[in-house]
Amino acid sequence: MTPVSDRPSARRARITIREVAREAGVGIKTVSRVVNGEPNVAAATAGRVREAIERLQWEPDAHASNLRRTHTRTGTLGLLLGSVDNPFAATIHRAIEDVAIHRDVAVFASSLDEDPAREVAAVEAFVRRKVDGLILTCSAGSQSYLAEVVPPDVPIVFIDRKPSDFTADTVRSDNLGGSVLATRHLLAQGHRRIAGLFDRAAIWTSEQRREGFLQALDEYGAPADAVPVVSDLTTSAAAEAAALQLLASPDAPTAIFSAQNLITIGVVHALRKLGRQHDVAVVGFDDVELADLIDPGITVVAQRAADMGRTAADRMFERLDARGAGADLPPADCVLPVDLVCRGSGELRPAHSG
């Protein structure tokens, strides 16, 4: 780092409600009444207080307020995601932020990298910071720890994945239905030897997608031994290697269902390396950036990520509002539809069909 010059003009120092009260010539409580919009303050008095506040550039200390106040919130939400730099998660993040900002609520975000230990640590860190609520994409493993770590008045909304050993609001895509859709689409093109590439089996969505895949194949009575299934593909490099191996075998698949973002990218890389991208059909789960610029375009089952974020945030505030009114809502399970987006790769027919 290269030094450049001196610090800018000095910035504002700290100032309390007491000084504002003195400046306005009123009691401390009257200032409090004015800033909180409480009744029983003469208009003239309120005016003087507001002037004093303006003059002194005072802003109430939220932390001190919340100390005494019980039913007041900190105006913060904790968001736990696979990783903030995953495009799917980032879209969810943005949608949640857009809902939260209308409520003057700030959002903490934390990346979990599918690590259960990190999940617990992140939840604890947010609870320590007194977030009003938690929205979380849980990693593999049990969520039973939440019962002892999260105070009963802090709502939890799960997003993208259903929790284990814990019941709460959940907002997620129709992973099973989407996978059935994708697989049927390949079957409808005449494919029978379809390979399925999946993420870690312990991840809820991964399991759902695998189930949908097998279910659709079963519908068509596709022979089970003609259906290579590879699981635990956690990187696009691993997916690429798996695809290369599958395609090198004597009874190579004529189509591939890649059940996740990174896996799809690995598969496309593999096909390209072999020059077979116009030869082997691909349908991916999760949309892929610039999928329409690739040749052939990649056919995917796209999730409504922004909808998911918005819905989860709405639900969070609904619940928070309900509690404010003394009510309590029953946990809900919201399943969002997915969309089959045909771009070419999924419409390729088997080379030697018959």
Place this chain on the structure above:
Amino acid sequence: MTPVSDRPSARRARITIREVAREAGVGIKTVSRVVNGEPNVAAATAGRVREAIERLQWEPDAHASNLRRTHTRTGTLGLLLGSVDNPFAATIHRAIEDVAIHRDVAVFASSLDEDPAREVAAVEAFVRRKVDGLILTCSAGSQSYLAEVVPPDVPIVFIDRKPSDFTADTVRSDNLGGSVLATRHLLAQGHRRIAGLFDRAAIWTSEQRREGFLQALDEYGAPADAVPVVSDLTTSAAAEAAALQLLASPDAPTAIFSAQNLITIGVVHALRKLGRQHDVAVVGFDDVELADLIDPGITVVAQRAADMGRTAADRMFERLDARGAGADLPPADCVLPVDLVCRGSGELRPAHSG
């Protein structure tokens, strides 16, 4: 939302230091000493206190602690970005989080959408929440407001863009040099009619890139009227339209320098629509997802986004640590190199070179 079942087992209620003290049979202050690792506590006493804490599952209230403590931090950072779902910003976000987590610091993130009013509002919201520091990608407009809005003891580190009317640490890419590099690369392929497509001129990086572009052209003595420059392209759709128009003109450019992510995507769409992607060279600023899977691969000047985030976070903590030690660092300007990544589109030669 569909109701599913009852609430999970009741979660932990609130518990204070006083109850821990009673449980351990010690004074309140002794508990405080133990949790803060202060000296002068008998090992046996400390043991009993720790047991009581464990038994009661007590966690100190950070907000209450910080009320009395003056030099202690809240353990939070405010991060202001163009948008959390922009891949470049998301990479920065993740890198910052990775540094912060080692310090037990949580990160608030906020999207600005290039809106100066939103920038001010977001900074104020974070200051109100008593963040320890602010890392920000400023939008167009002046940053002079920071002097009156941010307390003098809250460090500010600018990332990606240099601020206006304000001096503080800055971490950014060599936008000018990178643009010179990109443009020279096109010139070296024999191109002379090179179009430059840019974002809003008021954005610092955009201006820098434009300057680099023109500077490189000037070096080669390229005729100024042969250099169409389009600015204020804020969406990929706008960039696509601009490219289509340029390419339809009688003296269409043989190469395009697209000075930003979304602009590059728009340009590639336009070329594809015209079927001229193997005909017109393109070099983009900012890397593009899957740029290697497109045909031809997109040549770009890539920024080291993760490095930027890490460097900014490191600098923030350096400054925070220095202040803790009573020292003060001079503001620094850190410029990170960029990398020309050749993938094909930038190596195309002009169709009728002469």
Place this chain on the structure above:
DNA sequence: TTGAAAGCGTTACCAC
């Protein structure tokens, strides 16, 4: 080595 009391900046309660 320990703890009682004062204080941090605000809101709640209750008298004026």
Place this chain on the structure above:
DNA sequence: GTGGTAACGCTTTCAA
């Protein structure tokens, strides 16, 4: 209408 005074959960000061 208004303003003391206690209280929030913790740290700091200081006396024991």
